[in-house]
Amino acid sequence: xxxxxxxxxxxxxxxxxxxxxxxIYGSFIEHLGRAVYGGIYEPDHPEADEQGFxxxxxxxxxxxxxxxxxxxxxxxxxxxxxxDGVGPKEERxxxxxxxxxxxxxxQVGTNEFADWAKKVDAEVMMAVNLGTRGIDAARNLIxxxxxxxxxxxxxxRRSHGYDQPHNIKTWCLGNEMDGPWQVGxxxxxxxxxxxxxxxxxxxxxxxxxxxxxxxxxxxxxxTFPEYEATTLDIxxxxxxxxxxxxxxGNRTNDPANYLAKNLDMDHFIxxxxxxxxxxxxxxxSKKTINLSFDEWNVWYHSNEADKQxxxxxxxxxxxxxxxxxxxxxxxxxxLITFLQHADRVKMACMAQLVNVIAxxxxxxxxxxxxxxxxxxxxxxxxxGRGVALKPIxxxxxxxxxxxxxxxxxxxxxxxxEEEEEVSIFIVNKHLHESIDLSxxxxxxxxxxxxxxxxxxxENLKAVNTSAEESVKPxxxxxxxxxxxxxxxxxxxxxxxxxxxxxx
Ligand code: AHR
Numbered sequence: 001x002x003x004x005x006x007x008x009x010x011x012x013x014x015x016x017x018x019x020x021x022x023x024i025y026g027s028f029i030e031h032l033g034r035a036v037y038g039g040i041y042e043p044d045h046p047e048a049d050e051q052g053f054x055x056x057x058x059x060x061x062x063x064x065x066x067x068x069x070x071x072x073x074x075x076x077x078x079x080x081x082x083x084d085g086v087g088p089k090e091e092r093x094x095x096x097x098x099x100x101x102x103x104x105x106x107q108v109g110t111n112e113f114a115d116w117a118k119k120v121d122a123e124v125m126m127a128v129n130l131g132t133r134g135i136d137a138a139r140n141l142i143x144x145x146x147x148x149x150x151x152x153x154x155x156x157r158r159s160h161g162y163d164q165p166h167n168i169k170t171w172c173l174g175n176e177m178d179g180p181w182q183v184g185x186x187x188x189x190x191x192x193x194x195x196x197x198x199x200x201x202x203x204x205x206x207x208x209x210x211x212x213x214x215x216x217x218x219x220x221x222x223t224f225p226e227y228e229a230t231t232l233d234i235x236x237x238x239x240x241x242x243x244x245x246x247x248x249g250n251r252t253n254d255p256a257n258y259l260a261k262n263l264d265m266d267h268f269i270x271x272x273x274x275x276x277x278x279x280x281x282x283x284x285s286k287k288t289i290n291l292s293f294d295e296w297n298v299w300y301h302s303n304e305a306d307k308q309x310x311x312x313x314x315x316x317x318x319x320x321x322x323x324x325x326x327x328x329x330x331x332x333x334x335l336i337t338f339l340q341h342a343d344r345v346k347m348a349c350m351a352q353l354v355n356v357i358a359x360x361x362x363x364x365x366x367x368x369x370x371x372x373x374x375x376x377x378x379x380x381x382x383x384g385r386g387v388a389l390k391p392i393x394x395x396x397x398x399x400x401x402x403x404x405x406x407x408x409x410x411x412x413x414x415x416x417e418e419e420e421e422v423s424i425f426i427v428n429k430h431l432h433e434s435i436d437l438s439x440x441x442x443x444x445x446x447x448x449x450x451x452x453x454x455x456x457x458e459n460l461k462a463v464n465t466s467a468e469e470s471v472k473p474x475x476x477x478x479x480x481x482x483x484x485x486x487x488x489x490x491x492x493x494x495x496x497x498x499x500x501x502x503x
Contacts, residue, residue, distance in 0.1 A: 004489075005433050007395040007409045010440040011424065017388040018343035020414060022067045023170075025381035026125065027353040028295065029113070030074035032100050033318030036108050038364045039354035040116055045365060052107075053116050056368045060360045061120040061353065064374070065381045068170065070125040070294055070349045071113050075099035077175050078131025079183040082141050085109020087160055098183050100318060101311040110145060111157070114166040123169065125212075125294070125349070128202075130174030130194050131184025139201040142171070146206045170210050170347070172294065173199055176217040176245065178227050188227045192234030199238035212241040212292045212347070219246065219268050225275045232279040232289060241292040241347065244272055247357075248330060249300025255326055255460055257400035259429040259493075262333035262410065264402075265296070269341045276344075291341070293348035296334060298327045298373070299357045319356045323371040325471050325493075326460040332376035332410075332427045332495040335384070339412035339425070342388035350377055363466055371464055372471040375455050376425075379473075379497045383423035386416030391424075396435070408435060409490065420502035422447060428490035431460075435490045439498075442484035447500040452477025452488065455495040 029035050040061075043052030072080060079098045084106045092106035108116075110126075117124045126145070128138040143153035145166045154165070173195040177186045186194065191214065199211045213231050216224035228242055246265060250258035269291060276289040301321040309316050331350075338345050350373075354360045359374035395407035410427040422444055428435050441447065454477040462470050479488040479498055490496055 005396050005408065005430065005435045007393070007435050007437045008439070009394070009411060009437065010392040011389055011413045011422070012443040013389065013415055014443065015390045015392070017340070017390050020339065020342050020385055020388050021346040022385055023347040024338050024342070024345055025066060025377070025384070026068035026070065026294070026347055026349040027066045028070040028074070028349040028351045029072075029353050030356065031072050031076045031080070031097065031104055032074060032352070032356050033320065034315050034355040034362070034364070035352055035358070037315035039356075039362055041108050041112070042364065051112065051115060053119065054362065054368070057354055057360060057362060058119050060368060060370065064359070064378055066120060066122050066353070068123040068125050068347065068349070069117055069120075069353065070127065070172065073099065073127060073175055075175060075182060077127045077129050080129050081133070082110055082129070082137065086111055086144070086157070096312065102316060103312055103314045105314055110141070111160060111162055114145070114168070124166070125170040125172060125347070126168045127172035127175055128198065130177060130186075130191070130198060131182055134194055135198045135201050138198045139205055142202050142205045142209070146209070169208065170212070171202060172212045172214075172243065173239065174214050177214045178221055178223055179217045188223060188230035189234070192231040195231060196235035196238050199235060203238065210240040211238065212243050212294065213239040215242045215244055215272060217245055219264070225271055228272060228275045229279060232276060233282065236279055236283050236285060236289070237287070239289065241290050242272060242276060244268060244291055244293045245295035246293075247295070247297055247299035247351075249298060250326065251300055254401055255431060256398065256429070257402055258326065259330055259333065260400050260403040260406040261330060262337045263406060265334055265337050266340070269293070269337070269345060273341075273344050290346040291344050293338065293345055295351040296348060297351050297357050298323060298330060302357070317355070320361070321357050322463050323373045324460065325372055325457040325462045328372035328376055328455060328471065329427055329429070329493060329495055331373040332425065333429075335376055335380040336410045336412040336425055336427065339384060339388045339414065340390075361466070367466045369464060369466050370469065372462075375471075375473050376495050379453065380425060383497060383499060384414045384425065386414045386421070389413040389415050409437065420447075422500045424498040426490060426496040426498070428492060428494050428496070430492050433492050437488050437490055439486040439488070440484065441481070441486055441500070444500060444502070445484070446502050448503045449479060449481040449486070450499040450501050451475050452479040453497040454491065456491045456493065460493060
């Protein structure tokens with residue numbers, strides 16, 4: 001008799017959460033470390049295109065099908081003059097970049113980034129500086145990027161070689177304005193007021209844009225969630241989204257506790273949703289504020305190394321976390337959490353995209369490669385488009401240092417009605433045992449199993465390097481579909497993607 005652990009799940013096409021907004025598969029490029037210089041842009045690299053962008057990196061980003069990329073920060077934006085980054089490159093100033101204490105040479109700016117985004121088929125999510133600057137710089141920037149022609153700023157853009165507007169539709173009103181590390185930190189009262197007024201001016205220039213207001217920098221901030229409540233109370237009618245940021249790490253080397261951290265993310269999302277809806281009720285408003293989880297990832301591996309970095313250099317290797325296999329599992333669970341909240345989380349940006357806490361790494365003048373976390377992000381971005389379904393899951397559970405009743409199995413499902421495809425994403429968090437899962441899929445009559453992709457590794461600490469990709473998926477998962485029931489064996493500590501299609 002088998003003693004293996006068992007779990008069961010019902011996935012029914014009528015248990016729908018909401019259509020997945022593809023922007024939840026967004027990412028982020030900040031002028032930080034080697035994200036821009038040495039990452040997406042390296043004119044002397046053998047793979048550089050005519051504009052200096054690395055084609056190898058463009059290829060890796062395109063494979064991910066990243067729909068939207070946040071830019072130019074991050075903390076950096078709070079002391080950034082966007083005007084420094086436009087016009088003839090040789091005239092652009094070198095500046096002290098105060099957030100990360102480096103030198104910014106401004107060889108890439110708004111226009112180049114918009115070009116790069118086109119090359120990777122992504123939209124730009126642009127952030128304005130509400131730290132050292134404010135309404136005026138913000139309304140000028142949007143006139144520069146979005147107004148067709150015939151005015152000072154739109155003609156300046158045209159004189160810089162960009163005849164057509166960039167039409168950037170999504171805008172962040174500053175970044176982490178509650179943080180003491182932010183240049184121009186603001187109380188919620190101060191921030192709410194400037195977000196409202198800058199947002200109002202920006203929408204007067206282009207009423208078609210969507211605006212993201214800053215929430216708290218993370219759940220440990222002393223003013224969370226009051227910061228969100230006060231900001232929205234002031235700026236409710238001007239903004240469309242509130243931002244959430246959160247990073248996790250396995251600092252105490254407790255994998256069971258670490259792998260449960262998406263429960264914290266789940267709680268965070270529920271709290272911010274409730275806060276938005278409280279202000280909605282207070283204002284008797286018909287409008288619903290959605291969530292933009294525009295910074296999320298694992299971030300801790302590089303913390304010590306970053307303390308050794310010499311200040312005031314150009315593009316030093318900052319925040320270069322080397323991700324291991326267990327990080328990929330948590331990233332998979334975080335993505336699952338977004339799908340479970342597809343009704344309110346309408347944007348999310350993995351922070352970041354290249355070199356800086358990123359799924360893609362590069363060597364200056366050398367190779368580029370995929371970190372472990374690339375894979376769950378890839379799978380979800382490619383196969384997670386459609387309607388998010390609500391799996392009714394029954395899983396064995398465990399307790400860890402910070403969490404109780406953690407299901408060993410995490411799951412989300414997406415039904416792509418057009419393609420007649422169902423994708424089921426599953427993490428088995430059990431450190432030692434496989435789990436036999438049975439899935440009732442009877443509502444998907446006629447569907448056949450396409451593949452069961454698995455990311456697994458004996459060693460939770462295994463990493464990928466430029467020389468060797470030791471953590472990569474295979475398609476030999478053990479699954480069988482019979483009479484509307486899928487039976488599958490989920491290997492211990494594994495990320496699984498099970499795909500079905502109506503044939
Ligand atoms: O993504 C790295 C940094 O983390 C961002 O600049 C900032 O917004 C956050 O604190």
